[in-house]
Amino acid sequence: MIWPVYKSGQNSLQCHTCSHYLMMMVMLGVFISVALVLGTANAASLGSVYTEGGMVQGKSRSVGLFRHVDVFKGIPFAAQPGRLAKPVPHPGWDGVLKAYEYANRCMQLNILGKEVLGSEDCLYLNIWVPHGSSVSTNLPVMVFIYGGGFLMGGGMGANFLNNYLYDGQEIADRGNVIVVTFNYRVGALGFLSTGDADAPGNYGLWDQHAAIAWVHRNIRAFGGNPANITLFGESAGGASVNFQILSPKNKGLVRRAISQSGVALCPWAINRNPRQSAEKIAKKVGCPTDSKMVACLKMTDPKIVTLAGNVELSTSASDPIVHKLDLSPVIDGDFVPGEPDTLFQNAADIDYIAGVNDMDGHLFATVDIPSINNALVSTPVADVRALSNSLSDARGQDAGAATYQEYTVNWGSNPSDQDIKKTIVEIETDYIFLVPTQTALYLHTDHAKSARTYSYLFTEPSRMPIFPxxxxxxxxxxxxxxxxxxxxxxxxYFPRHRDVSKYMIAYWSNFAQTGDPNKGESSVPVAWPEFAGTGHKYLDIHNSMNKNSVKQMLRTRKVYYWTTVFASYPSVQKS
Structure with missing residues (x-):
């Protein structure tokens, strides 16, 4: 637009044109302001929603012009559970439940393992529902299961200045999916087991199942499609996702699943001697270890029982922390009816993504060998040998020597301190996360009927400045x-971090919509091929993805070592 110029003696039309244009601009500004106000005031929103327990009311958040997310926090999906018992249905409530605040976490130890947080009344879930100019219907549903070693965690996640890690708003809005998070019992109250009918265990897994079943029954009222539910979870949550799709109890409830850094085959995901763990807790709280043990534990202050389930953090290369995580799921003949590697036929029609972070074992290695992160302190070769032996102890000293040889074969005669430290991280990453995850992917592909399988490796460098x-x-x-x-x-964050986040939300939400991470409402930087077929391809996820991010045969030699060479050594009976 060229502004007209008024000159003395000319027709006043030109100046009138100025005034007319100014008036148009003012009116346009008013129109935009009114539109913004109306977009907020009259935004699409569910209002009160009818559930099987009664009416619930959430809050509406504006996330952009004519884009809102309805948020419901603290909806009960089961009643307060009995001690060491399966969850039971919630009796419901009168009136409208104001679902505005997160509920208490389930009873657990704090990060230092010294204090008890949370409550036994904890089986609540949270829902984020995105809307455009009209109320959403038939949306895909993504249900998140948190990690924390089966010892800690909550459906809201860690909190910093009221910014909760597991706030589902960004996934819901950017992926156009409903996001659900929930609490489940952890620690002694969630996973203590006597290995028999007295206290069969897996209460936390039953809680997860109860939440999934509640979502399946009720999510249509929130605009969700109960026939399109995707589970996703990380660490113990990733293993839980795997347990949920392997269990026959969830038949028909789950369409797809994503396991991040954890599967049911991980060495920490199954407690193979639950009676011993239960007796250790009973002794700590002064209960007998005979037939009266469970009755005594049920009558003991739950905080004392929870505190007795703490993990001893005095670890070393010869006594790694992964061997101390014994409050975990058990093969109960019910929810987990057999060895996890024999149950993959139950996931034959469930699409599956599984992957790990390239240095997932670093956190564990840091606990076991603190010099890993200290550039001023060398890590001795003896620590690599001790770690190799301790992680191989189920197969004996010869297996330990073979593990050491496998991971040091390229060292040469004089390995650098960096080589030694990186090797320790590699060993723990492979043993604790990567090899079990790859094994799960092979098993899922082998048993698949209609299901698709996808593998990834997350390699975005750590943002922690104290790390090497x-x-x-x-x-x-x-x-x-x-x-x-x-x-x-x-x-x-930097712009590159927003790129990574955009990519992951796009792949994850597309997968939830269609079962194919490449197809959906979000564009992706590169096509992610299926795992099945030649090469067993995987996607390398980081901030500058292109066609070179599609790779194949992820650490095949190490997978072969642990699953074939190492497994060929005879098991050693422990006293």
């Missing part, structure tokens, strides 16, 4: 990107 320069992605570092934190708190 050679660090890749540590355990749990993928979560901030999946939950869109670089968008929610932009000042804490």
């Amino acid at each position: 320069l050679w660090m890749g992605a540590d355990h749990a570092e993928d979560l901030q990107f999946v939950f869109g934190k670089p968008f929610e708190t932009p000042l804490g």
Whole structure:
């Protein structure tokens, strides 16, 4: 637009044109302001929603012009559970439940293992529902299961300045999916088992199942499609996702699943001697270890029982922390009817993504060998040998020597301190996460009927400034990107981090919509091929993805070593 210029003696039309244009601009500004106000005031929203327990009312958040997310927090999906018992249905409520605040976490130890947090009344869930100019219907549903070693965690996640890690808003809005998070019992109250009918265990898994079943029964009222539910979870949550699709109890409830850094085959995911763990807790709290043990534990203060289930953090290369995580699921003949590797036929029609972070074992290696992160302190070769022996102890000393040889074969005669430290991280990453995950992918593909299988490796370098320069992605570092934190708190991240987050939300939500991470409402940087077929392809996820991000045969030699060579050594009976 060229502004007309008024000159003395000319017809006043030109100046009138100025005034007319100014008036148009003012009216346009008013129109935009009114539209913004109306977009907020009259935004699409569910209002009160009818569920099987009664009416619930959430809050509506504006996330952009004519884009809102309805948020419901603290909806009960089961009653307060009995001690060491399966969850039971909630009796319901009168009136309208104001679902505005997160409920208590389930009873658990704090991060230091010294204090007890949370409540036994904890089986609640949270829902995020995105809307455009009209109320959403028939949306895909993504149900998240948190990690924490089966010892801690909550459906809201860690909190910093009221910014909760597992806030589902960014995934819901950017992926156009409903997001659900929930609490489940952890620690002694969630996983203590006597290995028999007295206390069969797996209460936390039953809680997860109860939440999934509640979502299946009720999510249509929130605009969700109960026939299109995707589970996703990280660490113990990733293993839980795997348990849920392997269990016959969820038949018909789950369409797809994503396991991040954890599967049911991980060495920490099954407790093979639950009676011993239960007796150790009973002795700590002064209960007998005979037939009266469970009755005594049920009458003991739950905080004392929870505290007795703490993990001893005095670890070393010869006594690694992975061997101390014994409050975990058990093969109960019910929810987990057999060895996990024999149950993959139950997931034959469930699409599956599984992957790990390239240095997932770093967190565990740091606990076992603190010098890993200290550039001023060398890590002795003896620590590599001790770690190899301790992780191989189920197969004996010869297996330990073979593990050491496998991981040091390329060292040469004089390995650098960096070589030694990286090797320790590699051993723990492979043993604790990567090899079990690859094994699960092979099993899922082998048993698949209609199901598709996808593999990934997350390699975005750690943002922790105290870590060595050679660090890749540590355990749990993928979560901030999946939950869109670089968008929610932009000042804490660089543009490249928003790229990673955009990619992950796109792949994850497309997969939830269609079963194919490449097809859906979101564009992706490169096509992610299926795992099945030649090469067993996987996607390398980081901030600068292109066609070279599609790779194949992820650490095949190490997978072969652990699943074939190592497994060929005879098992050693422990006293």
